Amino acid sequence: MNEKPIFHDEIFSQLDKFQAMDCKYSDGRILGSMCTEAHPIAKEAFFKFIDSNLGDPGLFKGTKLIEDTVLKMIGSFLSIENPAGHMVTGGTEANIMAIRSARNLARDNKGIENGEMIVPKSAHFSFKKAADMLNLKLIRVDLDENYLIDTKCVEECVNDNTVAIVGIAGTTELGMIDPIEDLSKIAVENDIHLHVDAAFGGFTIPFLKERGYDFPDFDFSLEGVRSITVDPHKMGLSPIPSGGILFRDQSYLDAISVDFPYLTVKHQSTIVGTRLGAASAATYAVMSYLGKEGYAKNAIEAMEKTHFLAENLKNLGYELIIEPKLNIVAFNHPDIETDDLANLLEDKNWKVSCSSYPEAIRVILMNHIKKEHLVELINDLEEISKSI
Numbered sequence: 313m314n315e316k317p318i319f320h321d322e323i324f325s326q327l328d329k330f331q332a333m334d335c336k337y338s339d340g341r342i343l344g345s346m347c348t349e350a351h352p353i354a355k356e357a358f359f360k361f362i363d364s365n366l367g368d369p370g371l372f373k374g375t376k377l378i379e380d381t382v383l384k385m386i387g388s389f390l391s392i393e394n395p396a397g398h399m400v401t402g403g404t405e406a407n408i409m410a411i412r413s414a415r416n417l418a419r420d421n422k423g424i425e426n427g428e429m430i431v432p433k434s435a436h437f438s439f440k441k442a443a444d445m446l447n448l449k450l451i452r453v454d455l456d457e458n459y460l461i462d463t464k465c466v467e468e469c470v471n472d473n474t475v476a477i478v479g480i481a482g483t484t485e486l487g488m489i490d491p492i493e494d495l496s497k498i499a500v501e502n503d504i505h506l507h508v509d510a511a512f513g514g515f516t517i518p519f520l521k522e523r524g525y526d527f528p529d530f531d532f533s534l535e536g537v538r539s540i541t542v543d544p545h546k547m548g549l550s551p552i553p554s555g556g557i558l559f560r561d562q563s564y565l566d567a568i569s570v571d572f573p574y575l576t577v578k579h580q581s582t583i584v585g586t587r588l589g590a591a592s593a594a595t596y597a598v599m600s601y602l603g604k605e606g607y608a609k610n611a612i613e614a615m616e617k618t619h620f621l622a623e624n625l626k627n628l629g630y631e632l633i634i635e636p637k638l639n640i641v642a643f644n645h646p647d648i649e650t651d652d653l654a655n656l657l658e659d660k661n662w663k664v665s666c667s668s669y670p671e672a673i674r675v676i677l678m679n680h681i682k683k684e685h686l687v688e689l690i691n692d693l694e695e696i697s698k699s700i
C-alpha cells in the first residue's frame with residue numbers, strides 16, 4: 313500500500329483503468345448473465361443509503377421499515393400479505409437461510425439429526441453449498457423429458473430424514489418452472505418444508521401469468537410452500553447485492569435466530585451481521601417507480617426478444633434444447649460441438665455461457681440485450697453456420 317496519500321483525481325484515473333477492463337452490460341455482448349444494469353432510480357437510492365447498516369436496525373429504524381415494506385411489496389405478487397424474511401445478498405444466501413430454517417425446525421420438532429434435502433438436478437449450485445455448510449445429505453433427483461423435476465422420484469426419495477424439498481421457478485440453465493403444486497402435495501402429506509427457488513423467475517412469472525401466460529402456480533397460494541427466494545438483482549432491476557428471502561411466518565426466522573448482546577436489537581437471523589440497507593432502499597425505489605405495470609412490460613419485452621431469437625435460430629437450422637418458458641434460450645448447432653460453437657462466438661466477441669445439462673449455448677434475454685444486439689448475434693450465427 314502507498315505510504316503517502318494519493319489525490320482524488322489520481323485515484324479515479326486508476327479506477328477508470330480498472331473499470332475499462334470490465335465488460336459492460338450496455339455493449340449488449342454479455343449473453344449469459346442473470347444480472348443486468350440496475351435501473352437509474354435504484355442506483356440513486358442505493359447511494360443515498362450507502363451507510364445504513366441493517367445489522368443494527370435499532371439505529372436505522374427508517375431503513376428497517378423500508379426492508380419490511382419491500383418484503384410486503386414482493387409478497388403482494390407471491391400471494392402472501394405479511395411475509396417474514398429479509399433482504400439479503402442474493403439467491404445463494406437466501407437459499408442457505410431457507411434450508412437452515414428447514415433443518416433447524418426438523419431437528420427441533422422431529423429430532424432429525426442426519427437430515428437430507430431433495431433438489432432437482434437443475435438446482436443452482438448454492439444448494440451444494442447449503443448442504444455442505446448445514447451438514448445435510450444432498451439428494452439430486454432426475455428431471456423428466458421437459459427438464460422438470462420428476463415428482464415420482466421425489467416421492468421415492470422422501471424418507472424419515474428429509475428436512476426439505478426444493479422446487480425451482482425459473483431454472484438457472486433453461487428457465488423451466490417445476491411442478492410446484494405436485495411438490496406441495498408431497499410436502500404437505502409428509503410434513504416437509506417446501507422451498508421454492510424463484511431467484512430468477514420471481515420478478516417475471518407472476519406478471520406474465522397475470523397477462524395470460526400459461527404458468528403453473530408456484531407461490532404461497534400453495535399450502536406446502538414455506539419459503540421463497542426471489543432476487544431483485546436479477547429481473548428486478550435492483551443493484552447487486554439485492555436478494556430476498558420470504559418465509560410464510562415468523563417462526564421460520566425464529567428457527568435461525570441467534571441472541572447477541574451488544575447491538576440495538578437482541579436477535580439476528582441473517583447469516584451476515586453488518587448488512588447493507590442500500591439494497592433495500594434501491595429495491596424500494598425501483599419497485600415503486602415501475603409498479604406491477606412496469607415489471608409486466610419488462611417481462612413481456614424480455615419474452616418478445618426470447619421468441620425473436622428462438623425463431624431466428626430455428627430458421628438458421630440451430631436446434632433449441634426446449635421451447636423457452638422464460639427469457640432463456642438454449643441451443644446447439646447440429647454439426648458443431650457446443651464448446652466449439654462457444655469458442656467461435658467468443659472469437660466474434662460474444663460473452664457466452666453454456667448450460668451443462670444438457671450442454672448448450674445459453675442466452676439470457678436480460679434488459680441490456682436489445683433487439684439490435686440480437687440481429688448482430690443472429691448474423692454472426694448465420695455466418696458460423698455457413699462457414700462449416
Ligand SMILES: Cc1ncc(COP(=O)(O)O)c(C=O)c1O
Binds near residue numbers: 480484
Ligand atoms: C435459480 C437460482 N437460484 C439461486 C441463484 C444464486 O443467486 P446469487 O448468484 O445471487 O447468489 C441463481 C443464480 O444464478 C439462480 O439462477
